[in-house]
Amino acid sequence: MDKRERETIRQAKADWEAEELAAFQARRPERQEIFRTLSGHPVDRLYTPAEVEAGGYEERLGFPGRYPFTRGPYPTMYRAQPWTMRQIAGFGTAGETNRRFTYLIAQGQTGISCDFDMPTLMGYDSDDPRSEGEVGREGVAIDTLADFEDLFEGIDLGEISVSMTINPTAWILLAMYVALAEQRGTPFTRLSGTIQNDIIKEYIAQKEWIFPVRPSMRIVRDTIVFGARQLPRFNPVNVSGYHIREAGATAVQEAAFTLAAGIAYVEEVLKTGMDVDEFALRLSFYFISHSDFFEEIAKFRAARRIWARIMRQRFKARRPESMRLRFHCQTSGASLTAVQPLNNVARVALQALAAVLGGCQSLHTNGWDEALAIPSEQAMTLALRTQQIIAEETGVTKSIDPLGGSYLIEAFTDRIEGEVTACLARIDSLGGTLACIERNFFQKEIADAAYAYQVAKEHGDHVVIGVNKYREEQLDIPFPLHRVHPETERRQIERLTRVKAARDTARVHTLLSELQDVARHEGANLMPITIEAVKAHASKGEIVKALVDVWGRYAETPIF
């Protein structure tokens, strides 16, 4: 649309505002003076072509599977196959979680996603005093390769893709995964899935860390380099905005900080001399789908466009695959309420729909009971059925990017792109992503946004049904909740003790000392020696301890 045509529309809109709108408002005023998105951005009464950025269709939107990928990363999207339905599961021992995986696969789930307990995330063995009370609580407990054998018992790793929510210890679990595939004779070329492995967002938001920033970045670098060369279908890092948003960030901050992390990983790997087009296509992303429907859809589309431009302009990528942002999505846990918990079913369905209209590649829908406990099997089944209903009943999968061209969606997409780009420029001006972590920039921004959100919610600016509006006397929970097996911790410690008793301990010690040598050489890759160590049944806690002796631990300066 040319400038003159836009100007004509703008004038017509002003005329409409002065005439029909003004007359109508005089009789029946609007409910509030300013409407805002969940992230606080003002929302106009009506969007027209005049509010959409100028510029050519192909340059801004283009075609799915073609730069700048605004309309989707692939040319066929859900017409070929729907997104991967990937419900996360993980609790108790590996055997217990394996039964949940098997159940979910039988219900039609098309990918596996695994949650690990806090000791596994933080690198403590189950028998460590710091693990007391936490073993198998928030996820499954994994100490050695023997646990991985149980976890994937009866599941063909060459057939189903596996996503692992694991960060500071991700490289150890990747080593276990590769070792298990080797043991079973599954070729590495057939392994698909993801380790989250996004340490930057740990410092920023999720706060599960072990080592200081620089060696942690080196670990991520080593997994990307190893993955790019050995695991052509595996994503060695899943750059995550989910936790940033859950910690209180706005939609713009979520997108900006996530892309800032992506930039830092690309820079880290480029330092090894690897060509950008050799690894960039293996980077994957992970965003939240929160409750402001249109803002979220626009965020996904904007993120694809910005990343494509960053990869082409900043990093001089040449292959389209290097510029194509693919993402996993999860509905928002923090938006769910403990009161009137069945309302969460509706929240999850709408958030999931936004993820699909935004073009996600895989999706986890939360259980209605997540504000109360780890989701029960029934709650997970219902959440999976919600995805199946969207995919197979609503018809929204039949055409690609069906909201593309909506004046509102395009105006929101442009606005988010502009704000994210400005935020990325600010991060660069402060010295880049890692410098911003070290000066607590992200942490402060998120804490401020979280507090502002809470205050707005309490003033009733953000309605949460059942919490600040339509409250009821608390009724009984309508279905049984997940209960942690009281014997899990004891059983897991016994298993670890048995594994340690049966292995060649001298060999483990030799390998751990070799691992320390590799760690001291900044240019060396940690993956091969770690794979050897896990094969010899070195435990995750032992591997971490060996490297803490070399690198020390990260310490945060707490702020609030």
Added chain:
Amino acid sequence: MDPQKVRVLMAKCGLDGHDRGVKVVARALRDAGMEVIYTGLHQTPEQVVNAAIQEDVDVIGLSILSGAHMTIYPRILALLKEQDADDILVVGGGTLLPEDLAALKAMGIAELFLPDTPLQDIVRFFRELGSRRQAGQAADGAEGPGR
């Protein structure tokens, strides 16, 4: 003691990294005029109790979202008792099953706040706590010298 001037140690214990809630509550209490210290993440119960004693706080506000509450709260209460510091109250917040909530209150946790609790309710609770302690200290003082 000015009831506004309750000294609070906000704490995170165990491996749990969820710190959105603890920071929002810490800021709300500070904005309400209380003296708030925040331990940061990944503290052991021993570290929390030692910090509470050293900082001479009236109350520990513990946030646990990792499911380890039935291990951590009793340990904190026991340590306070051991150190003869069980006049320091312990208040908690996080995701809890109803039966755990009842058990923890019976054990001596002064109050537990579940998700969705309005900040103003939490602030009011801490204020009243300050007033009660002030009244309690005045009564202690009335026992006369030689105490």
